[in-house]
Amino acid sequence: MPDSPRRSWRQALSVYRRAPVVAMLFLGFAAGLPFLLVFSTLTAWLRDAGVEVAAIGFFSWIGMLYSIKLFWAPVIDRLPLPILTRRLGQRRGWMLLAQLVIAGALAALSGLDPRQDLPLVAAFALLVAFGSATQDIVIDAFRIESAEERIQAAMASTYIIGYRGGLLAAGAGALYIADLVSWQAAYLTMAGLVGVGMLTVLSRPEPPRSTLGVPWQHEPRVRRFLHAQRHRPRRWRRFGAWVVGAVICPFTDFFTRYGRQAIGLLALIGLFRLSDLSMAAMANPLYIDLGFSLAEIANVTKVFGIAMSIAGGVVGGLLVVRYGIARMLLAGAVLAAATNLLFAALAGLGAQLPMLVVTIMGDNLANGLASTVFIAFLSSLTSRAYTATQYALFSSLMTLPGKFIGGFSGVVVASQGYAVFFLWSTLIGLPAIALAWWLGRDPSRIPAAATEDGAR
Template sequence: MPTSSGQHPWVDALRVYLRLPVLAMLFLGFSAGLPFLLVFSTLTTWLRTSGVEVAAIGFFSWIGLLYSIKFFWAPVVDAFRLPLLTRLLGQRRSWMLAGQALIMGGLLGLSSLDPASQLGAVALFALMVAFGSATQDIAIDAFRIESAEDEVQAAMASTYIIGYRGGLIMAGAGALYLASAFSWQVSYQCMAALTAVGMITVLLRPEPPRQPLASRLAKEPRVRAFLRASRGRPAWVRRTGAWLIGSVVCPFLDFFGRFGLGALGLLLFIGIYRISDLAMASMAYPLYVDLGFSLDTIATVTKVFGVIMSLLGGLVGGVLVVRYGIGRILVLGATATVLTNLMFAWLALSGAQHSLLVLTIVGDNLSNGLASAVFIAFLSSLTSRAYTATQYALFSSLMTLPGKFLSGFGGLVVEGMGYPSFFVLASALGVPAILMALWVWRHHVREPGKHPVSLDKP
């Protein structure tokens, strides 16, 4: 029935997507997604087509470790004021703009290099892009949460994801098409120019209001106890101690307090659930190049069609979680990841068969999207409302760290054993994740109509 405004309730609900804070996240999402592939699969494709050995290419995946450890400098982004910029733009916008400037500078630096003869410089500029990108991510997350009330956050997250996927397509298919038509240097120059999308958005949107750090820390009982016990000590000691307790100690104590010794098992599970996918990622695109697929084919099949399949997998995963609960779908996601990663070994043995490439990409991206959706839901269920941002940042970082570390050795394994053996080994890494998913389903996850089981009790 119509609302007091005369509109249908669904029309009123959809109008949220016309609000400026929500629309802004579309462009900031694009800005966040753009640099990601430019230091991963797109870069590894450029390196392989330039004749760089696969052993060296594998180590480039370690650049992604910056995304996995960004929680280390997140408190700096949260509290440190950049000279001049923060006074002009505010805390969140100044750090977003600083990160975007690093991304643009790094991409322009990459566009001036020849990977075959300047591999060290390529690594340095790629690190610059990744650091700027991870820093931008920290600031955007805070900006999003602080820019609007809770009921708008879901819409802002939706437009952010759409923009992010658009950035991935541009940095994946778009960059490969440009490289095929012109050159890799021109491609990366165009990507650097697109960084202006995020910069313009930052300059146009206002700084969100935020509670002072001191006020937030003062609400923590453990912080108040520390401040009482440290009376008479130098002010900098009390400030530093209060910050460490409120920002680092309290979230960890809360997590272990809720789950007991079972928290160790949960942390292990978080670290290995995506290890199979992440460990094999650095060698997928060198495989496509070595099999003889053209850049246009790689772009169309993996960067456009693949992204669509990933989105579909995420949607399917969300529906299955609602229907069957998180536990069963955690097991399904881990199993599907192992099976679809084996398809890369099949592709490596079969040669450049276009239909098999499509089948492999369909399977890989559907399982990737499904596993990502259910795992995000699982991680969200583990966080405490009092420490959501900190705990989720730690969980998401731990999720990618082991797999990205192992991915760095992928080139050495391929060089010594070949592509088929490498992908079989990467698939085998996912078997412990299946077993632990069964354990988590049995001992922790709340299923419809059931009560949750505490992990610290047999």
């Protein structure tokens, strides 16, 4: 993977003043805001209202919408919206629609009583999650299409900072408002904060798209389909052609561009975050079982941890601009796996607050850096002809293996203990390190990222 020439630190820092990079700070906030409002913040509201724990557990299924967004990404990639697409463009139109759905559903939630309206609470929470997952699809596509590849890491960095800010607003901010006023006021305030994303959409231009010059009807696979189905009814041919152009072509395009290397790239995507995602569910149980107080856990893991994650994201963005994706991808894979050893050490030392601080600092710095680098890497693989669909495929593949394996984490801890579990979670990061090393050895393995700008 040939990287761009090394730049000075002054040049690397100057990238954060560019308008597309700054815009991602606010779009990241818009993406992070609804996430906790259908997860931990919502479950806190339900329990505070007296809803049974068994019923609250079923609300975790809402999160499945984020993992299956791939299925409606092709629609967002290609289907124009009445009025909105004509006025704002394909990306901004869909983004604004998703934000309107989120704001409307949050406002509706603010008028409900969970004890009396639990089915409606579930329905509107699903609507928030659907709007949020849809917004994620569009923001990813908007980010990739808004600027050249060499500043994608910086855009990913500011996106992560904004996303963490949205999590803080929807987590600590909502809880604070609920404690002082009411849960209804908290959710209504969050609905108002969706306006941050709306203002950003309205103030930024629609990014250029390569598909505008090549309508889906003219793509070779679509034309072959239309020719083979020429005796079928016209409506069937049009629908089938749309499916071929919007759903099949994005996948065949990826394998056509990368050939035999595609399997290795997909393996790296699926394995890169396996180490940190598989251990995530056991972090809080470890802190509690060691005897840390809830206040200590909140102060160190939430406030301090988010600050370290933001710092790691900024550092990752700078290092990619300075040294390129290839070197930093390998470094990110090594750090993401190695910092799990800190948790193993913490499990052995017990409730030592300084060690907890060191563990959280190392883990969040590493994950912030690795996430920024990996988002830039995924962006370099994405064809701007099928941005939303391909990136949705990559992001789904990135999280599903880790989430699946993480489901067995409690079994390992129960039988082997925390120290062995975190050692095991370090070892399963080795394949990602090997694949990152393999990728960086030969530039021809990712020909689409061979230019400095990533132009396609």
